[in-house]
Amino acid sequence: MKYIMLIYQGDALDRQAALPEDEQKQVAADYQGINQTPGVTPGLPMGLPENATTVRVEGGKALTTDGPFVGMKESVAGWFILEADDLDAAIEVAARVPAARYGGAVEIRPSEVYW
Amino acid sequence: MVTTLDQVFRAEWGRVLATLIGFLGDFDLAEEAAQEAFAIAADRWPRDGVPSNPRAWLMTTARHHATDRIRRERALAAKFGLLVAGDRVEVPMKSTTFPDERLELIFTCCHPALAIEAQVALTLRTLGGLSTDEIARAFLVPERTMAQRLVRAKRKIKAARIPFRVPPAHLLRERLDAVLAVVYLIFNEGYGGREELAAEAIWLGRALAELLPDDPEVHGLLAMMLLHDSRRETRFSDGELVLLGDQDRSQWNGAQIAAGRAELDRALALGGRGPYVLQAAIASLHAEVPCDWAQIAALYGRLGRLTGSPVVELNRAIAVAETEGPEAGLRIVDDIGLDDFRYLHSTRAELLRRLGRIDEARDAYLRARKLTDDGAERRFLERRLTELAATGPR
Numbered sequence: 001m002k003y004i005m006l007i008y009q010g011d012a013l014d015r016q017a018a019l020p021e022d023e024q025k026q027v028a029a030d031y032q033g034i035n036q037t038p039g040v041t042p043g044l045p046m047g048l049p050e051n052a053t054t055v056r057v058e059g060g061k062a063l064t065t066d067g068p069f070v071g072m073k074e075s076v077a078g079w080f081i082l083e084a085d086d087l088d089a090a091i092e093v094a095a096r097v098p099a100a101r102y103g104g105a106v107e108i109r110p111s112e113v114y115w
Numbered sequence: 116m117v118t119t120l121d122q123v124f125r126a127e128w129g130r131v132l133a134t135l136i137g138f139l140g141d142f143d144l145a146e147e148a149a150q151e152a153f154a155i156a157a158d159r160w161p162r163d164g165v166p167s168n169p170r171a172w173l174m175t176t177a178r179h180h181a182t183d184r185i186r187r188e189r190a191l192a193a194k195f196g197l198l199v200a201g202d203r204v205e206v207p208m209k210s211t212t213f214p215d216e217r218l219e220l221i222f223t224c225c226h227p228a229l230a231i232e233a234q235v236a237l238t239l240r241t242l243g244g245l246s247t248d249e250i251a252r253a254f255l256v257p258e259r260t261m262a263q264r265l266v267r268a269k270r271k272i273k274a275a276r277i278p279f280r281v282p283p284a285h286l287l288r289e290r291l292d293a294v295l296a297v298v299y300l301i302f303n304e305g306y307g308g309r310e311e312l313a314a315e316a317i318w319l320g321r322a323l324a325e326l327l328p329d330d331p332e333v334h335g336l337l338a339m340m341l342l343h344d345s346r347r348e349t350r351f352s353d354g355e356l357v358l359l360g361d362q363d364r365s366q367w368n369g370a371q372i373a374a375g376r377a378e379l380d381r382a383l384a385l386g387g388r389g390p391y392v393l394q395a396a397i398a399s400l401h402a403e404v405p406c407d408w409a410q411i412a413a414l415y416g417r418l419g420r421l422t423g424s425p426v427v428e429l430n431r432a433i434a435v436a437e438t439e440g441p442e443a444g445l446r447i448v449d450d451i452g453l454d455d456f457r458y459l460h461s462t463r464a465e466l467l468r469r470l471g472r473i474d475e476a477r478d479a480y481l482r483a484r485k486l487t488d489d490g491a492e493r494r495f496l497e498r499r500l501t502e503l504a505a506t507g508p509r
Contacts, residue, residue, distance in 0.1 A: 001276045086278040087228055088286065110275045 002111040003090045007078035007097055012104035027098040034080065034097060043079040077104070081111075120160060123169050124153055128244030129322070131173045133220035134213045136241075137279060139181055142269040146241075148184070152177035174213050217242060218326045219279050221319075225294040226277045233268035234297050240265055242322065243315050253312050254304065291327070295336050295391065298323065302340050313344055324378070331387025334378045338395035341375030342402060344368075356495040359401060372402050393418045408437035425453045429462060441469040457486035461496060468503065477503050 016027050035042040049068040052075070056063045068075035077099070084090045087108065094106040128149065135145035152173045166172040224237040236254075239245045245253075251261035271277070282290040298319045305313025320337035327333045349362040379399055382392045397414050400407050415431035418424075428451050436444025445466045453459045464479035477500065484496045 086276045087226075088278050088282070091228070108275070112274060 001084060001086065003082045003084060003087075004109045004111055005080050005082050005090070005094060005097075006076050006107040006109060007080075007099050008074070008105045008107065009077040009099050010073055010102075010104040012099040012102035015102040016098070027102075030096060030098045034093065037082075037093060037096075039083040040093070041081040041083075043081070046076070046078050049075040049077070119165065120157060123165065124156075125244060127170050127173055128153070129217050129220070129242040130170065130213075130215060131177060132241055132244075133216040134174060135177055135181065136223075137214065137216040137219060138178070140279070142241075142272060144181055144184065145177075148177040148181035149173075151180045170213065215326070216279075217322060218281050221294055221323070222281055222290055223272060223277055223279045225290070225297045226272075227290075227293055228275060228277055229268050229271065231297070231300070233264055234293075235300060236261060236264050237268050238297055238319065239301065239315060242319060245315065249311075253309055291330065291332070294323070295332060299336060299340075299391075302343075306343065310347065313340070313347065316340055317344060329385060331382040331385040332389045332391045334382035334385065335387050335389060335391030335393075335395045338375045338378035338382060339391055339398050341371050341378060342395060342398035345371035345375065345402065351491060354491060356491045364404065367402065372399075375399065390418060390421055393421070406437070408434050412438060425451045426456070426458075429453070429456075429459055432466075433462060436466055436469075441466040445470070455486060457483045457492075460486065464499070468499075473503055473506070 016024060019027070034040060049072045052066075052068040054065045054067065054069050056065075082090055082093055084093065087110075090108045094100060094108055097106045100106050131152070132145055132149045135148055136142055139145045139148070155176055156169075156173060160166070221238060221242055224241055225234045229237070232254075236250050239250050239253075240247065247262050247265060248258050251258040254261070281287070298316050301312050301319070302316030305311065305316060317337070317340050320333075320340050323333050324337050345368040346359075346362060348368070349364075349366045350357060375395070376399055379392070379395045382395065393414055397411055397418070400411050400414070412431055412434035415427055415434055419427040419431060428447065432444045432447035432451070435447060445463065448459065448463050448466065451459060460479045460483035464476045464483060467473075467476035467479055480496055480500050480503065484493060484500070487493045487496060
């Protein structure tokens with residue numbers, strides 16, 4: 001079963017920046033650990049939502065706005081794919097993502113085939 | 116005959132359905148097959164007699180129905196050259212022994228990835244065997260809403276692959292607490308007057324105690340529910356609320372109190388010190404004459420340290436008021452920050468009334484009344500206000 005794991009930072013980046021150095025190192029190591037977990041296919045590192053451009057099409061014309069579709073804090077900050085047996089296994093991996101313990105969250109979305 | 120059938124259905128529905136889900140891996144298909152089997156039984160058994168092993172009969176009939184359906188779908192798919200959607204497979208199931216998978220089922224229904232309302236509805240539907248309409252009526256929501264809630268929950272179980280299993284050791288405590296919370300919530304809904312839900316919660320509690328005989332909290336919850344429910348007949352008189360001290364003790368259900376105490380003893384023998392065991396112990400003391408309020412206050416103190424709940428602290432205040440006087444109770448109440456909780460104000464009012472501080476008591480009763488919309492509770496507060504007006508200075 002494939003799950004798409006969406007990472008939201010919330011306040012996590014600010015809170016992590018205020019951490020002592022060894023704890024910051026732990027955060028980096030934990031992300032590294034996630035990427036090396038069996039079943040994980042890491043996503044491309046995402047740039048900041050401040051640098052996002054959002055496109056809508058109205059009357060056949062592309063309209064662009066600065067920033068993410070939702071608010072800065074609500075926007076997706078990262079993702080990875082997890083192949084796991086069931087939701088409990090996915091929850092265990094999600095709980096190891098540092099953002100989840102520093103005020104952010106991980107959303108687990110089962111992949112589904114519609115066609 | 117009809118009652119016998121009902122009893123068999125009631126007793127077997129959860130087990131048959133749980134085994135079918137375990138075997139088919141699909142809630143909808145299993146439910147449909149179980150329904151079909153029970154319908155055939157309702158048609159045939161009154162005429163031909165109840166089979167010697169009703170469970171095996173129901174299980175076999177349901178399994179045939181499900182297998183037929185899978186074959187039909189597969190044949191149809193082959194005919195149109197389609198891929199078979201999903202992963203429905205035929206697994207050989209021994210026809211004489213059927214595993215009891217109700218525990219797997221209840222852990223799936225009460226999985227924290229489902230909304231609590233969905234957990235409750237699904238538990239009542241699958242284990243309790245209540246119809247969608249019955250659940251909708253018990254929770255005062257339209258049947259359509261309840262049906263959608265159930266459909267969504269079942270869809271999520273499948274799409275997100277919520278496991279059908281008893282959780283591994285490191286998750287068990289947390290997940291079992293979630294299950295107990297669902298049963299307790301159903302009981303509480305019933306305590307407000309909808310008796311069928313209280314009975315349903317006790318029935319689920321009994322099933323859990325049978326399935327997890329070594330867990331003290333399971334027995335604690337069952338004990339607490341039995342003890343509270345034993346006073347059900349006396350909590351209302353002609354639709355009006357009657358407080359514990361004014362209840363007609365001769366009308367309490369003695370057999371149920373004894374059953375509750377037996378469950379409590381079992382929980383204590385298993386070393387139980389958890390929140391449900393403590394609440395059961397308190398409920399047991401409440402059923403004694405005279406009431407040991409000092410002991411009750413001490414138990415509420417322990418429960419409060421365990422849960423950190425201000426509601427528990429409020430209950431401790433009531434017990435302390437009984438042993439050390441209303442002044443001591445009031446001091447505790449005034450330290451609790453639950454300003455929108457109606458029972459805080461009605462408790463304050465009662466203690467102030469006992470202290471003869473009539474004006475303050477009236478204000479507190481008014482505050483409680485403002486926060487109460489339930490008919491019987493509101494009328495109770497009205498009566499207290501009228502009594503105050505008659506006895507005290509304004």
